[in-house]
Amino acid sequence: MNHPYPSHPPLPDALVEALSERFGASFSVSQAMRDQHGRDESVHPTAAPDAVVFAKSTEEVAEIVRLCREYRVPIIPFGAGSSVEGHFLAIHGGVCIDLSRMNRVVAIHAEDLDATVQPGVTRKQLNAELHDTGLFFPIDPGADASLGGMAATRASGTNAVRYGTMRENVLGMTVVLADGRIIRTGGRAKKSSAGYDLTRLFIGSEGTLGIITELTVKLYPVPEAISSAVCAFPSVDAAVGTVIQTIQIGVPVARIELLDALTISAVNRYSKTSLKEAPTLFFEFHGSPAGVEEQATLVQELAASHGGMNFEWATRPEDRTRLWQARHDAYFACLQLKPGSRAFPTDVCVPISRLAECIRATNADIARSTIPIPLFGHVGDGNFHLVVLIDPANPQEVAEAEKINHAVVERALAMEGTCTGEHGIGIGKQKFLLAEHGEGAVDVMRALKQALDPENLLNPGKILP
Amino acid sequence: MNHPYPSHPPLPDALVEALSERFGASFSVSQAMRDQHGRDESVHPTAAPDAVVFAKSTEEVAEIVRLCREYRVPIIPFGAGSSVEGHFLAIHGGVCIDLSRMNRVVAIHAEDLDATVQPGVTRKQLNAELHDTGLFFPIDPGADASLGGMAATRASGTNAVRYGTMRENVLGMTVVLADGRIIRTGGRAKKSSAGYDLTRLFIGSEGTLGIITELTVKLYPVPEAISSAVCAFPSVDAAVGTVIQTIQIGVPVARIELLDALTISAVNRYSKTSLKEAPTLFFEFHGSPAGVEEQATLVQELAASHGGMNFEWATRPEDRTRLWQARHDAYFACLQLKPGSRAFPTDVCVPISRLAECIRATNADIARSTIPIPLFGHVGDGNFHLVVLIDPANPQEVAEAEKINHAVVERALAMEGTCTGEHGIGIGKQKFLLAEHGEGAVDVMRALKQALDPENLLNPGKILP
Numbered sequence: 001m002n003h004p005y006p007s008h009p010p011l012p013d014a015l016v017e018a019l020s021e022r023f024g025a026s027f028s029v030s031q032a033m034r035d036q037h038g039r040d041e042s043v044h045p046t047a048a049p050d051a052v053v054f055a056k057s058t059e060e061v062a063e064i065v066r067l068c069r070e071y072r073v074p075i076i077p078f079g080a081g082s083s084v085e086g087h088f089l090a091i092h093g094g095v096c097i098d099l100s101r102m103n104r105v106v107a108i109h110a111e112d113l114d115a116t117v118q119p120g121v122t123r124k125q126l127n128a129e130l131h132d133t134g135l136f137f138p139i140d141p142g143a144d145a146s147l148g149g150m151a152a153t154r155a156s157g158t159n160a161v162r163y164g165t166m167r168e169n170v171l172g173m174t175v176v177l178a179d180g181r182i183i184r185t186g187g188r189a190k191k192s193s194a195g196y197d198l199t200r201l202f203i204g205s206e207g208t209l210g211i212i213t214e215l216t217v218k219l220y221p222v223p224e225a226i227s228s229a230v231c232a233f234p235s236v237d238a239a240v241g242t243v244i245q246t247i248q249i250g251v252p253v254a255r256i257e258l259l260d261a262l263t264i265s266a267v268n269r270y271s272k273t274s275l276k277e278a279p280t281l282f283f284e285f286h287g288s289p290a291g292v293e294e295q296a297t298l299v300q301e302l303a304a305s306h307g308g309m310n311f312e313w314a315t316r317p318e319d320r321t322r323l324w325q326a327r328h329d330a331y332f333a334c335l336q337l338k339p340g341s342r343a344f345p346t347d348v349c350v351p352i353s354r355l356a357e358c359i360r361a362t363n364a365d366i367a368r369s370t371i372p373i374p375l376f377g378h379v380g381d382g383n384f385h386l387v388v389l390i391d392p393a394n395p396q397e398v399a400e401a402e403k404i405n406h407a408v409v410e411r412a413l414a415m416e417g418t419c420t421g422e423h424g425i426g427i428g429k430q431k432f433l434l435a436e437h438g439e440g441a442v443d444v445m446r447a448l449k450q451a452l453d454p455e456n457l458l459n460p461g462k463i464l465p
Numbered sequence: 466m467n468h469p470y471p472s473h474p475p476l477p478d479a480l481v482e483a484l485s486e487r488f489g490a491s492f493s494v495s496q497a498m499r500d501q502h503g504r505d506e507s508v509h510p511t512a513a514p515d516a517v518v519f520a521k522s523t524e525e526v527a528e529i530v531r532l533c534r535e536y537r538v539p540i541i542p543f544g545a546g547s548s549v550e551g552h553f554l555a556i557h558g559g560v561c562i563d564l565s566r567m568n569r570v571v572a573i574h575a576e577d578l579d580a581t582v583q584p585g586v587t588r589k590q591l592n593a594e595l596h597d598t599g600l601f602f603p604i605d606p607g608a609d610a611s612l613g614g615m616a617a618t619r620a621s622g623t624n625a626v627r628y629g630t631m632r633e634n635v636l637g638m639t640v641v642l643a644d645g646r647i648i649r650t651g652g653r654a655k656k657s658s659a660g661y662d663l664t665r666l667f668i669g670s671e672g673t674l675g676i677i678t679e680l681t682v683k684l685y686p687v688p689e690a691i692s693s694a695v696c697a698f699p700s701v702d703a704a705v706g707t708v709i710q711t712i713q714i715g716v717p718v719a720r721i722e723l724l725d726a727l728t729i730s731a732v733n734r735y736s737k738t739s740l741k742e743a744p745t746l747f748f749e750f751h752g753s754p755a756g757v758e759e760q761a762t763l764v765q766e767l768a769a770s771h772g773g774m775n776f777e778w779a780t781r782p783e784d785r786t787r788l789w790q791a792r793h794d795a796y797f798a799c800l801q802l803k804p805g806s807r808a809f810p811t812d813v814c815v816p817i818s819r820l821a822e823c824i825r826a827t828n829a830d831i832a833r834s835t836i837p838i839p840l841f842g843h844v845g846d847g848n849f850h851l852v853v854l855i856d857p858a859n860p861q862e863v864a865e866a867e868k869i870n871h872a873v874v875e876r877a878l879a880m881e882g883t884c885t886g887e888h889g890i891g892i893g894k895q896k897f898l899l900a901e902h903g904e905g906a907v908d909v910m911r912a913l914k915q916a917l918d919p920e921n922l923l924n925p926g927k928i929l930p
Contacts, residue, residue, distance in 0.1 A: 109816065109818065110713075111709070111713055111816075111817065111818035112816040112817055112818045113712070113713070113817075114816070153658055154656075154657075154658040154662070155658070156656055160656060164633070165656050167656075167662065167665070168629070168633055177905070177909070181905045181908075182905065183902075183903060183905035183906040183909060184902070184903060184906060185902075185906060187878075187881045187882060187883055187901070188816045188881040188882070189814040189815060189816065189847060189848075189877075189881070189882045189883040189886065190814065190816075190817075190846045190847055190848075191619075191621055191625060191630050191632075191814055191846055191848065191883075191886050191887065192619075192814060192883035192885065192886060193618055193619040193620070193669055193812075193883075193885045193886065193887050193888060193889040193890070194883050194884055194885050194889075194890060194894070194897075194898060194901050194902070195669070195890055195898055195901075195902060195906075195907070195910050195928055195929075196666065196669065196670055196674075196909075196910045196913055196928070197619070197632065197662075197665045197666060197668060197669050198902075198906055198909060198910070200632070200662045200665030200666070201661065201662060201665070201666060201913075203662065204658055204660070204661065204662050205661055209661075220715065221713070221714060221715030223715075244576070247578070248575075248576055248578070248686075249686060250685065250686030250688075287756075288756075288759055290755055290756075290759055291752075291753075291755075291756050291759070294753055294755060294756065347658075349654040349655065349656055349657060350654060351574065351576075351577040351579070351653045351654065351655075352576065352577055352578075352655075353574065353576035353577045381654075381655045381656055382654060382655055383654075383655075383656065412654075413652075416652045416653040416654070417652060417653070417654045418652055418654040418656075418657035418658075418659050419659055420657065420658045420659050421654065421656050421657060421658065422656065422658050423658060424658040424659075425658070425659060425660055429659070432659075433659060433660055436652070436659050436660075437648075437649070437650075437659070437660060437663075438648060438649060440642070440646045440647065440648035441648040441649060441650060441660075441663055442660070443646075444642070444648060444661075444663060444917065445660050445661045445663070447916040447917060448661055448666075448913065448916060450916065451912040451913060451915065451916035452909065452912060463660055463661070464660075
């Protein structure tokens with residue numbers, strides 16, 4: 001099938017031979033393997049790499065990079081494949097380095113509240129391995145993403161309102177540079193003022209500045225008490241009003257998520273829940289038993305003052321798990337609202353004082369559309385998503401989704417927000433990068449890319465237009 | 466007086482004329498003004514700039530930069546002058562841009578928990594202006610530093626254990642680049658995945674990549690309850706053991722500071738306190754009344770189990786202020802232990818599991834020295850300082866201080882720590898940058914510097930050896 005990306009020359013035979021000889025069965029040019037690495041969870045047209053190599057170590061990644069560089073062939077890192085902005089689509093061809101077999105938890109330093117992991121370790125795997133330590137890793141983007149990929153896209157999710165994003169939760173990383181050199185970006189000290197912040201430079205760089213091959217992440221003690229709750233509201237406005245007040249008075253809520261009525265109806269069908277089909281907040285509170293009680297009472301009062309109904313508690317672990325699994329499945333649940341559709345996700349984030357206004361205006365966009373568009377998100381951070389359900393083969397629907405996304409992003413930028421709270425730029429948000437940051441800042445980004453990858457071999461065509 | 470830095474040509478007359486004409490009385494080449502901008506709070510030999518300009522706006526900073534660039538003259542930003550690693554010493558001469566008159570709080574967004582300030586606003590000034598909002602800015606390095614300078618050195622201090630450092634508390638900045646262009650590094654959204662993290666790139670860059678002329682910082686609701694306490698211990702080991710357990714069980718302590726017996730004796734003399742002259746922890750707890758009570762009870766039990774004596778509470782605001790003022794004055798109090806001395810401060814930070822061992826070995830160094838060396842620090846983060854009190858004119862004392870610093874840094878690095886937790890590299894820690902980060906990472910830093918300041922005009926000779 002033709003795809004809309006520029007054509008590129010095939011891989012040089014000599015490179016294929018060299019990779020094949022060196023990596024044997026871990027190297028593949030089979031169409032099935034390439035296709036599997038050329039499609040993400042979004043509507044972006046697929047773009048398969050020319051070959052896939054499964055790396056098993058930092059040194060192997062460095063070797064692959066050096067080989068590809070010799071032939072000026074693009075290199076695309078791949079984690080769990082759960083990104084939604086086309087981050088790993090091989091739009092200029094090249095070799096995909098699949099890091100999913102680098103999935104070892106290298107060290108758990110329970111006393112220091114940190115762990116060092118390979119980039120293919122997923123967040124669920126890490127938490128399973130932490131099970132007996134009394135610690136956990138909080139960042140939770142919904143999908144069981146790889147930690148390397150989460151760092152590369154500066155991911156966050158439901159817990160970020162309390163624990164921060166990947167930006168705040170990585171102490172240091174091992175990174176393979178474009179010329180195959182291996183560097184370490186930080187030690188294990190909780191803070192440091194020693195030179196430029198290379199860790200943060202690579203976090204969110206989407207594989208365009210270097211390939212993350214090891215990370216040291218922060219861990220947290222599992223709270224003594226955890227309590228979740230669900231509360232339906234008469235309107236999205238009322239729900240958002242509750243969120244804003246909760247944040248403004250400083251309740252250290254661990255999660256506060258909004259699902260609109262359409263999303264709830266999708267969740268009920270998909271996850272066999274029986275939630276009231278109204279705008280709904282999902283809460284989670286972490287702390288001591290008394291602390292959780294105190295937070296929950298306060299938030300319940302705020303919710304009641306905004307007309308919240310049926311505050312329902314889930315304190316047993318199995319009930320909480322079911323609730324949050326339903327929340328995490330919302331994306332897939334929404335897809336079932338229109339069988340055969342793909343999701344065009346939006347991802348704006350605004351200062352919380354503008355959140356109600358932003359969602360209200362966005363709901364007017366939704367009301368005018370003929371496409372089903374559930375809305376949900378991490379509203380404690382001012383971040384929400386639309387899942388615009390389209391048939392990618394229908395150009396009118398694609399155009400409408402793009403128009404809605406454009407309107408939502410412009411609105412968020414006018415409110416001093418961002419075009420992407422957590423998904424990243426990839427190929428999907430490049431047109432907004434300039435509007436958000438301005439010419440000068442994007443020039444600085446270009447200068448950084450030029451400084452670290454002068455031949456534009458690392459995941460070319462991503463982030464920078 | 467001769468100083469140990471390389472000699473440099475005088476400012477070109479044409480530049481002096483241009484700056485003088487454009488900036489009038491805000492421009493000065495007087496020796497007194499230059500000297501005042503050529504000495505910091507450390508032992509580093511003074512190095513006066515060739516001229517000083519007081520800027521009043523981002524545009525003025527950009528104009529000065531463009532003028533200096535025309536003549537290839539170094540540009541050195543200056544905030545409150547409280548740095549301790551020679552950050553603004555004009556070791557290659559040049560023009561100092563004093564930002565202290567850019568001291569306006571531009572906007573307080575109370576609902577969004579953020580404020581936009583000019584770089585000359587000091588932390589105390591900001592907190593005074595926040596007085597009626599119920600909000601505060603937590604980062605507190607002791608000195609009443611400017612927020613621009615704090616961002617430039619990635620400062621932190623006593624509250625960082627709870628609220629993070631400048632790295633975690635700046636949403637976005639306005640920066641003047643080496644060529645005079647003005648960029649904005651981020652909006653006001655609480656999180657964003659939109660492109661490279663320019664905000665973090667400039668935080669900690671010590672004026673070598675750009676000049677920060679505006680910052681949007683996070684604010685926090687003033688806790689409903691605040692309680693401080695002091696507790697003396699039979700040994701430094703016992704105090705540190707208490708700290709480690711407090712952190713490891715996840716008590717969200719707001720401050721947990723260690724002062725050794727010598728520091729306490731200096732504080733008693735300087736601040737007229739009557740603390741027991743033993744290794745002592747200063748605590749602060751933030752939260753709801755019940756939450757603070759709960760934290761305090763827990764920590765008091767931990768302290769008791771480590772032999773802590775005389776747990777004394779300060780809950781009245783005036784008592785707390787007096788206590789923390791005494792803590793903040795510890796640096797100056799220590800200087801009085803040896804009249805006429807200057808402080809050679811160390812600043813390592815290690816993973817908390819190694820903290821007791823690190824301090825124990827460091828105390829052996831101290832015991833072997835003939836110089837008085839108080840020890841104190843932000844032990845909740847694994848960060849502590851020695852204040853090596855020397856006569857800078859005595860080469861033996863300088864050599865001994867350097868030897869001790871070297872030993873402490875090597876020890877911290879061997880423990881996966883950092884040579885500087887919060888002071889920065891400046892000119893004082895350059896020799897350790899390579900040991901900490903390795904050749905490859907320092908090369909990346911050099912490439913970043915080269916990309917953003919190819920003519921090496923911004924604060925030359927700092928950070929990178």
